[in-house]
Structure formats: structure tokens, C-alpha cells
Amino acid sequence: MSTVDTGVRAPAAVPLPAPSTRPVGRPLAAGAVAITSWMLVAAALVLLALARPTVDQNMWFLLVDLTVGAVYGTVAAVTLSRRSHPVPWLLAVAAVGGGLAGFGATYTMLDMRRGDLPWVEHISALQGTAWMPGTFALFLVVPWLVREQALRPLEWAAVAAGGALSVWMPIASYRMDAHFFDWCRVAIALGLVTALAVEVRRRRGPVEERTGLGWLVLGTLVLAVSFVPLVVTAVTLPFWLTPALHLVSQAVFPAAVLVVVLRNRLWGLGLVVSRTVLAGLLATGLVVLYLVVVVLLTRVLPGDGTPQLLAAASVAVAVQPARIVLARRVHRLVYGDAADPGRVVRRLGSQLVGDAPVADLLASLAEDVGRSVRLESVAVLADGLEPVRWGEPTQQPQELALRHRGERVGTLEVTPRAGESLSPRDLATLADLGSVLAASVAVARAAADVDALRVRLASVRLEERRVIRREIHDGLGPSLAGIRLGLQGARNLLATDPGAATELLGHLQGEVDAAVAGVRSLSHHLLPPVLDELGLGAALTELGARHSGTELRVDVETDRFDGLHPLVAAAAYGIASEAVTNVVRHAGATRCRITALRAERELVVEVADDGRGVPPDAVPGVGSRSMRERAAEQGGTLTVSPSPGGGTVVRAVLPVDPVPCEERHG
Structure with a gap:
């Protein structure tokens, strides 16, 4: 199997159908x-x-x-x-x-x-x-x-x-x-x-x-x-x-x-056929032109050789225009659509701006390429997309790398018809058509990425709603129900025992303060206002301060993040907040340290604790999946590893510049 794109290794051979039974030559x-x-x-x-x-x-x-x-x-x-x-x-x-x-x-x-x-x-x-x-x-x-x-x-x-x-x-x-x-x-x-x-x-x-x-x-x-x-x-x-x-x-x-x-x-005969046909047509046309001019002028001019001279002059003038017109038509006769790759490219390109579903776009383009270049089969292969095939190959395919903006986005595999081979002209035509196919692959991949992102976004939204529902159902809901019952009890005591009613109202005041703190904690956990107003550093500092006076001491070390993109800041804060929440719920730690530093074009966020660590048989929960998804959506990575001194270290590395959608899952 030959490969057009040098340096690219061909994929492993796959079983091919039996050779074609079409008649061969004699x-x-x-x-x-x-x-x-x-x-x-x-x-x-x-x-x-x-x-x-x-x-x-x-x-x-x-x-x-x-x-x-x-x-x-x-x-x-x-x-x-x-x-x-x-x-x-x-x-x-x-x-x-x-x-x-x-x-x-x-x-x-x-x-x-x-x-x-x-x-x-x-x-x-x-x-x-x-x-x-x-x-x-x-x-x-x-x-x-x-x-x-x-x-x-x-x-x-x-x-x-x-x-x-x-x-x-x-x-x-x-x-x-x-x-x-x-x-x-x-x-x-x-x-x-x-x-x-x-x-x-x-x-x-x-x-x-x-x-x-x-x-x-x-x-x-x-x-x-x-x-x-x-x-x-x-x-x-x-x-x-x-x-x-x-x-x-x-x-x-x-x-x-x-x-x-x-x-x-035509197996190398294309040039001979085109030149022979062109010569025959040109000679025939010029002879006919000469005879017609001679016959017409002989009737109106004296027979002293003038008609013949004018006819010869007419032939001389008509040679070049006739040759240009006939050459174009003969070229198309011999090579078909492959004679004008630009015309095929324009036709294929018009499909990119059509209203056909993206899923059908590559299939339609592959068929057009196969019919235009007279191929037996065409296959478009790209990571993240289902293979698109037109025709059935009966031999090992030839490969052409599909590149979009300098990046290889897929592979075009083609086979000529049985008993035939691809000429240099065919390969040049396929190279021209490859640019359109590469753009189509990029469009299809972007569409697939958008669909995948839409699914992930819906999943994240659903999970966040579950978290909010759980917090409301398990925390705020019972608190409000208890306060309601308490208020009813205080109302009943006002006439008979004002002192007891006053003591009960004081207790209910504490319950209301706790509910308000819970709501505030929930809203800060989702996205604190200080993140938009003062930036990531201030938001992380506030996150640590919220735990002052508790059994967990949270230390914060951050850089100044001037000009940090809001998407990156939100992802970093969400990861840190979820990691601290896990420490509070599961680690049994007394100290936790949040570190957020910029290293060249990357933002490194670490949350380390001195707790009991992650058991080897632990199953990742919702929080762990949420942190990994936040990092992946920004083109970053997240690792969870044991700390040398005991405990756990959650480390996220995020690009400072937000990653475009088509590059996140390429």
C-alpha cells in the first residue's frame, strides 16, 4: 500500500472482499x-x-x-x-x-x-x-x-x-x-x-x-x-x-x-488521445473553414488568387482561438471532472454551506469524490467520527492525509477500479479535493464536539441541580419545617407562659441564623460574587476564611491573577471548593492548604490536607467526577494522589487561555 503523506504509517491491514468478477482484458x-x-x-x-x-x-x-x-x-x-x-x-x-x-x-x-x-x-x-x-x-x-x-x-x-x-x-x-x-x-x-x-x-x-x-x-x-x-x-x-x-x-x-x-x-494514454483528437479536430475545422471561405469569396471576388489568400489569412487568425477552445473541450472529454479539479472543489465546497445534516455531509462528499475521480471506493477516517465509506474496495487502499490549518484531522483512503491504477493526475486531483474533505472533517468533528459538550453540560447541570436539591431537602427544608413548628409552639405559649415563649423564640432565632448561613454557603459554593468582583485570589481567600473558627484550619496562598479569563477562574474556584468540601466531609483532617500559582501559560491549583487519605478501594463520587470534568473542559488535567506526609493532594493544571471547543476533545 502506498502512502501519499510521507512519514505517516499505514494502519494495519484489514481483510478485503474477494476480487471483483468484472471481465478483464484480452x-x-x-x-x-x-x-x-x-x-x-x-x-x-x-x-x-x-x-x-x-x-x-x-x-x-x-x-x-x-x-x-x-x-x-x-x-x-x-x-x-x-x-x-x-x-x-x-x-x-x-x-x-x-x-x-x-x-x-x-x-x-x-x-x-x-x-x-x-x-x-x-x-x-x-x-x-x-x-x-x-x-x-x-x-x-x-x-x-x-x-x-x-x-x-x-x-x-x-x-x-x-x-x-x-x-x-x-x-x-x-x-x-x-x-x-x-x-x-x-x-x-x-x-x-x-x-x-x-x-x-x-x-x-x-x-x-x-x-x-x-x-x-x-x-x-x-x-x-x-x-x-x-x-x-x-x-x-x-x-x-x-x-x-x-x-x-x-x-x-x-x-x-x-x-x-x-x-x-486510459493507463497513460490520456496525453496521446487528447493530442490526437485535438490535432484531428483542429485540422478538420481549419480545412472546412478554408474551403468555406474560398467558396464564398470566389463568388464575389475576381479569381486572381485573392480568395485563397484571404482564406489562408482567416485560417491563420483562427488557429489560436480554435486551439484554446478545442483543447479545453478535449481535455474534459479525456479526463472528465478530473480535468478541472477547481470545478469539483467548488461543487464540493457548496455542500459545506448547504442545509444538509452534518452526519450526511461527509457521506455525500465521499460519493462525489469517488464519482468525480472514477474510483472504486472512498473512505474518510477521523478520530472521534464514525468511518465514512463509499464503494467496496477489492485491493489495498492508497492513503492521503487530510490536513486542516496545518493539523492532520483524518485520512482519505481510496482504491481505483479493478485492474486500474491512480495516475499522477488523479493523485493531484485528490490532493486538491483533500482540502475540502479536511474542512468537512473539521466541521463534522466540531459538530460532534458541540453535541458531546451539550450532553456533558446537561449532565453537569443535572448534577448541580441534584446537589442543590439535596442541600435544600436535607438541610434548608428540615430547618424551615422545624422553625415553622417552633413558631407555632411559641404562639401557643404566648398566652400561658410568656417566658417559655421568649426562650423558644430565641432558640428559633439561632435556627434562622443557621439556615441563612447554609443558604449563603450553598450560593458561595456554586459561584461566589467576590469571584466576579475581585477575582480568583480574593475568592479563594474568602473560601479559606469561611472555615475559620472550625476544627479545620484552611491556609491560602495565591498569586495575583490580573486578566485571568472568567472561564478559567470559575473552573479553578469550582475545583478548589469541591476539594475543600471533600476534605470537610471525608478526610477527618485538621489542616488544609489551598495553593494557586501561575506557571508560564498554566494555572496550577493544589488542595492538600493532613487527613486519612483516599482508601485504595474508594469509588470516585460526584465531587471527584465534577472536578475532572471542570479541568477537562478547559483542556487541563486533574490528579488525586497521596501526600508524602499523609493525607491527600488534589492537583489541577489548567491552561491560562481558554481552549476552543473544537480543540478540547480532538
Whole structure:
């Protein structure tokens, strides 16, 4: 397993599902297709050199046949070597058919020169029939099959009709069927329907299948329209229009098929494909521009070479703008969404400001990353969050560290599709997308921290209410009830024994004073006013003074805490107050010392007593949990340990600056 972020150790390997059963490539068959098609093209070129024919309109069709053999033979071999799919087999039929047609044409040319070649009648027939099955299948069958989803009944019917027509057309041509041109019209109509169906899929089909479909629509449309000159009789069209349209289709159709069938995984061929398509489109477009300008200007300007010069100037001006526009579109054809990581980042970033639940945010982003980069699986792992997974891995994943503001917040694990690998471009795209994912992880962790803090806050509030309820129920409540009964007794004695009533009222006065002291003690225990008015030092001093005159002597040593944050001061006072309360209730001590000192960026609070200490089997109570929670909420620590001279030491270390919520539980 490779790791993008250096210095980060990969996690332990986990059992993976069984390898995918999707079909793999057929390299032997691919080699046979490439050798056959290229040998036919090479043989045709040799025969052409030997025949040395005169250049006429037949050369246009010969150029188409040889180009089909070379281009589709290569595309079929590349695709078939990596994926066994019906489409490359149909491309192979087109390639071999084009090669046979070219061979038949040049064989006939050589026979016309020499006149003694054998089987010329049968071989010559190839130039008019061999190219038909594959070429008609290109725009009648192939576009229906470049998909991952299963075909529906109507689509199967279209495939069957296109396949039957592709087989019938060479038979009808060889038999010189009187209805041949009617069959051509049917093929054109079915081709237009096929182009329309692909366009509908491009707009409404699954997002992961849309890349390249626009170019497939263009190629299908051009191939279908290229047969129009064969069936139009009302208007005389240039003889070169049909072969020219075939050549135009070969500038985009093979690349579109390659991209769609292989789903953007071109195994290092991306640069070759993009440059080849760009060159073909640019050359075709400039030639068309030149011819159009020449034809238009010839009618309005004298024929002294001026139209040709102006056409050349138009081509020169159009080269750079056309190259920029076409390069952008071809780049997107080859690489899909990965061609523009910024666009994907913007789309992912827009989800961060949406109203989707935080729990669904990472799942949605992981799916978007997987579909944009054409991955098999994506997993986002972060401490404190449930793992988010999209897809099922069939191999060991590659890791990418997710960093937010310089801190590693999680790990992105990805696997390419079966039989594929991640290119440098893919890794660069994932690095760009990682920043959005890292921000999303930070948002999700912050949300989880807020939820956890809300739960802890509710728990602390509940516990404080229990403490107040206990103090009121066990202390103030019974005292007030006793005073009420005493007052009723004094009232009854006023008429019969005024002296006894006076003595009872004096006793009740003491009870009221004790209740008032209890209420004051309870309020100071929660948060004394002096803490807000005079600060932590004065509050701790008052805490010690409240025990003067009792059996416990409390000494206080504090620094001056100018500018101490109220949250830190409240946490420190709460810890000290709870620790002293525990000493009073459980320690049996005679002396207690409170120390609060500042050490650089930390506040150290200690409460030490000379009591009996904490038994080894003691269970932490509410007070101990409350102190630890107060320290943890400020990003600090709390320890309870035996004192060397006997007794217990409670020591809290708190950061002077309050810790943000997202860092407290990171």
C-alpha cells in the first residue's frame, strides 16, 4: 500500500472482499486485431505504391478505408487489451472491414495496371462491401452498448434492428438490391434516433456515465449524416462530402468510445488521445473553414488568387482561438471532472454551506469524490467520527492525509477500479479535493464536539441541580419545617407562659441564623460574587476564611491573577471548593492548604490536607467526577494522589487561555 503523506504509517491491514468478477482484458485477441488491421493497411499501401494510380475521387474513399483500418484497429486493440466488452469487438470488425476494403481497392488498381492478378473479381468486391458491417454498426449498435446499466426492452430492439441492418447492407450491396438506397434511408433515420437517445442519456443518465457521451453523440450524428449524399437526388452535393464526413467522425468517435468504455482510465494514454483528437479536430475545422471561405469569396471576388489568400489569412487568425477552445473541450472529454479539479472543489465546497445534516455531509462528499475521480471506493477516517465509506474496495487502499490549518484531522483512503491504477493526475486531483474533505472533517468533528459538550453540560447541570436539591431537602427544608413548628409552639405559649415563649423564640432565632448561613454557603459554593468582583485570589481567600473558627484550619496562598479569563477562574474556584468540601466531609483532617500559582501559560491549583487519605478501594463520587470534568473542559488535567506526609493532594493544571471547543476533545 502506498502512502501519499510521507512519514505517516499505514494502519494495519484489514481483510478485503474477494476480487471483483468484472471481465478483464484480452491481450492476445487485442494483438491479433491490431496485427490484422495494420497488416491489411500496410498491404494496401504497398499495392497502392505498385499501382501508381491517377489521383481521382476514389482516393477519398480509399483514404477513409485505410484510416478506419488504422484508427479503429488501434482503438479496438487498446480497449480490448484492458476490458472485454462488445464495443471493441465491433470496432475490430470495422477496422478489419476498412482494411479489407482498402486492400480490395488497391488490388483492383494494380490489376488495372498489370491485368494478370488472380481472384480479382472476388477481391475487388471487398471495396464495396467489406467496410459496411463495421461502419454501420458504429453508429447503429455501438452507441447503445457504451454503458454500464442494463439495456431496456426498447433499447434491445434498437440494437437488434441496428445489428440486422449492419449485416444486411453488405448483402444488399453485393446483390445490387433495388431497394439498397431505401435501406440507406432507414439506416440514416435509425442513426439519428440513436444519436438522440445518447443525448438523452448524456443529460438525464447516471452522472458517472456522462463523460464522453457528448462526443459520442457528435460522432454518431456525423456518421449518420455522412450517408445523406447517397440518397439525396434533388440537390447535387460535392462528391467528397461523404468521405470528408467520415474523416470528421474519426476525429472524435474513436476517442469518445475509448473514454466511455474505459471510464477515463486510459493507463497513460490520456496525453496521446487528447493530442490526437485535438490535432484531428483542429485540422478538420481549419480545412472546412478554408474551403468555406474560398467558396464564398470566389463568388464575389475576381479569381486572381485573392480568395485563397484571404482564406489562408482567416485560417491563420483562427488557429489560436480554435486551439484554446478545442483543447479545453478535449481535455474534459479525456479526463472528465478530473480535468478541472477547481470545478469539483467548488461543487464540493457548496455542500459545506448547504442545509444538509452534518452526519450526511461527509457521506455525500465521499460519493462525489469517488464519482468525480472514477474510483472504486472512498473512505474518510477521523478520530472521534464514525468511518465514512463509499464503494467496496477489492485491493489495498492508497492513503492521503487530510490536513486542516496545518493539523492532520483524518485520512482519505481510496482504491481505483479493478485492474486500474491512480495516475499522477488523479493523485493531484485528490490532493486538491483533500482540502475540502479536511474542512468537512473539521466541521463534522466540531459538530460532534458541540453535541458531546451539550450532553456533558446537561449532565453537569443535572448534577448541580441534584446537589442543590439535596442541600435544600436535607438541610434548608428540615430547618424551615422545624422553625415553622417552633413558631407555632411559641404562639401557643404566648398566652400561658410568656417566658417559655421568649426562650423558644430565641432558640428559633439561632435556627434562622443557621439556615441563612447554609443558604449563603450553598450560593458561595456554586459561584461566589467576590469571584466576579475581585477575582480568583480574593475568592479563594474568602473560601479559606469561611472555615475559620472550625476544627479545620484552611491556609491560602495565591498569586495575583490580573486578566485571568472568567472561564478559567470559575473552573479553578469550582475545583478548589469541591476539594475543600471533600476534605470537610471525608478526610477527618485538621489542616488544609489551598495553593494557586501561575506557571508560564498554566494555572496550577493544589488542595492538600493532613487527613486519612483516599482508601485504595474508594469509588470516585460526584465531587471527584465534577472536578475532572471542570479541568477537562478547559483542556487541563486533574490528579488525586497521596501526600508524602499523609493525607491527600488534589492537583489541577489548567491552561491560562481558554481552549476552543473544537480543540478540547480532538
